Amino acid sequence: MAALQLVWYKRDLRIADHAPLAGAMAAGPVVAVYVHEPEQQYATDRDVRHERVLRDALDELKASWQARGGHFIELHGVLPAVFDALHRVLPFAAIWAHEETWNALSYARDRRVRAWAKHAGVTMHELPSNGVVRRLASRDGWAETWQRRMRSRLVPAPDRIASPDAATTTAAVTALPEDMRTSTGAHVVPPWSDWQRGGEARGHDMLLSFLSARGQDYRRAMSSPNEAPEACSRISVALAFGSLSVRHAYQAARQRARELRDDTRNRRDGDAAQWSQSLVSFASRLHWHCHFIQKLEDEPRLETTHYAPVFDGLRPAEPDMDHLRAWRDGQTGYPLVDACMRSLRVTGWLTFRMRAMVMSFASYHLWLDWRHTGPVLARWFTDYEPGIHWTQCQMQSGTTGINTIRIYNPYKQAEEHDAAGAFVRRWVPELSALSDADLVRPEHTPLIMQQMTGCVIGRDYPLPIVHHETAYAFARDRMHAIKQAAQRSGSAQQVYDRHGSRRTPLEARTR
Structure with a gap:
């Protein structure tokens, strides 16, 4: 009889187009496992909104496995200790999983699991996930590899999944320590929208x-x-x-x-x-x-360190807490920025342009280090993806050395993308009675009009936390100076060689 195969689910919670599942099924009977890891559940980039989506996905995935005759197990604890305990009561010959690019915790965990599997004599199959290439030697040719992967045949969802008999699986799980079989704590789940x-x-x-x-x-x-x-x-x-x-x-x-x-x-x-x-x-x-x-x-270190050392010390290591709290709470005195932050906290989503603007505002106008503001957004973005998030945090903060410095003007963004003020009025209701023109810079509204609308700036809504023109000029001059230093030192070229898109040469990026 073929040996048991374990399908290890991580950030690939689906039945369709799942190569590890197909590979495992071709090798023998299979059991699926998802492990709730306390270090991830309580990490600084995790929020209850992520738990809600995870619960949705796991409930559906488990039902999909059961409908096809397969067994799906949820366990709790630290890896690889959970796998070691499971292997003792339900011996499996191989682990099948997708390669995962997530945070530093998952990176370290995967290394531990690989080491355990080698010691335990368990074969480890890690298959490519989408267009990300592991152990990439050079960015040259990456786009062509991406195209080939995207155009390759989709893996169909199986009609049936062969698992050991239910009694065997149930007995094995029951034999595990109780803390591996039960949740470490319930999460309060906020109201949610179908989006x-x-x-x-x-x-x-x-x-x-x-x-x-x-x-x-x-x-x-x-x-x-x-x-x-x-x-x-x-x-x-x-x-x-x-x-x-x-x-x-x-x-x-x-x-x-x-x-x-x-x-x-x-x-x-x-x-x-x-x-x-x-x-x-x-x-x-x-x-x-x-x-x-x-x-x-x-380069996993990009989650916490600058692309190049030349940017170290650019912004204060200790943030101005008044600035950080005002930005986080939507109380900066810049209506569109505040509307975006308040909206994000409730809905968990912003369009990319607004994401870039709030990060730019924090980094340039408030001169806050992305390592203090990035975790706030990571917790609030329901679609948080570390590889996109942390590289964008650095990109919008000007610390890559290879990207054009874009300091967003929040007033201009409001005029272009919320001219009628609908978004600001929804999320900053204290300003809702102001005219469309006054919504952009409410501090310029004549005092008598402020009093008539019941919103006195500085009392009912804050004055701008910084002066736009002054903050903009300081950031522009400081960033251009350090970017020139990055180019002179050769660090910008090094970053481009490793990470730059080959669609645009470095010279065009740095103008």
Whole structure:
């Protein structure tokens, strides 16, 4: 009889397009396991919103396994101790898992598990996950590798899963220590919207609704805090938890593009052109999704350290707590910034343009180190993905040495993306009675109008925490000086050689 195979789920919580599951099933009977790890549950980048999505995904995944005759086990504890205990009562010959690029804790855990497996005589199969390449020698040719992976055949969901008989599995789990079989504590789950729920079915439904209807105006509307929640794909949560593969999303977009081309052979209209542009933009963002995660895969230290030492000491090691709290709580006196932070805390999502703006504001206007502001956003982004998050934190803080320095003007962003003030009025209701023009810089509103609307700036809503023009000029001059130093020292070239997209040469990036 073939030896038992263990499918280890991490951030790949799905049945469809799951190569480790297919490989394990080809080798023998299988059992799936997900391990709730206390060090991850209580990590500084974790929040109850993540637990809610995880619970959604696990409940659906377990039901999918059971419907196919398979056994799915949830355990609790530190790895590899949990695997060692399980192996003693339910001997398995191999572990099948996806390669994972997550945080420092998962990086260290995977190394421990590999060492344990080698010592225990258990074969470890770690298969590529989406477009991220492990042990990448050079960025040259990475884009072509990504394309090949994205266009390769999807792994179909199995109709049946062969597992040991239920009595054997149940007896083995029952023999484990009780603390490995029970949760270490319940989490209070906040009210939630369907936009930010988890699970494979929801991920597929969200992708379908985007490609069939919601995504037509994606390219134009993606930056608007008012329109983006509907016009964007909203599959980022499913991608972060692996309930949907990047490859599936990419191939679905390509199929939709082919359908549109077929539909328009006998007709030409603006809708088709609009769809085509949106699908190109969407596919491009799937590419960038893996591009940024690849950076953390290649250099895990980027979660906590600058790309180059030249940026060390750029900002104070100890943050100005008044500034940090005001930014976190949406009390900076900059209406769009405050609206974004308040919205994010409640909904767990912002469109990319607004994410970049709030990070830029914290880094440049408030001169806060990304290592103090990044954890706040990590906890609040329901779709938190470390490889994207930490590299973007550094990118929007100007500490990569190879990217154009972009200091977002929050007033200009408000005028361009919330001209009627709908977003600010929703999330900063104390300003709701002001005119559209006054919403941008409410401190310039005549005092009599402030009194008439019941919102006196400095009493009912804060004055700007910093002076925009002064803060902007200081940050601009300081950043350009240090970026020139990075170029002179050669550190910028070193960063580009290791992490830069080969689409754009370094000289064009540093102008």
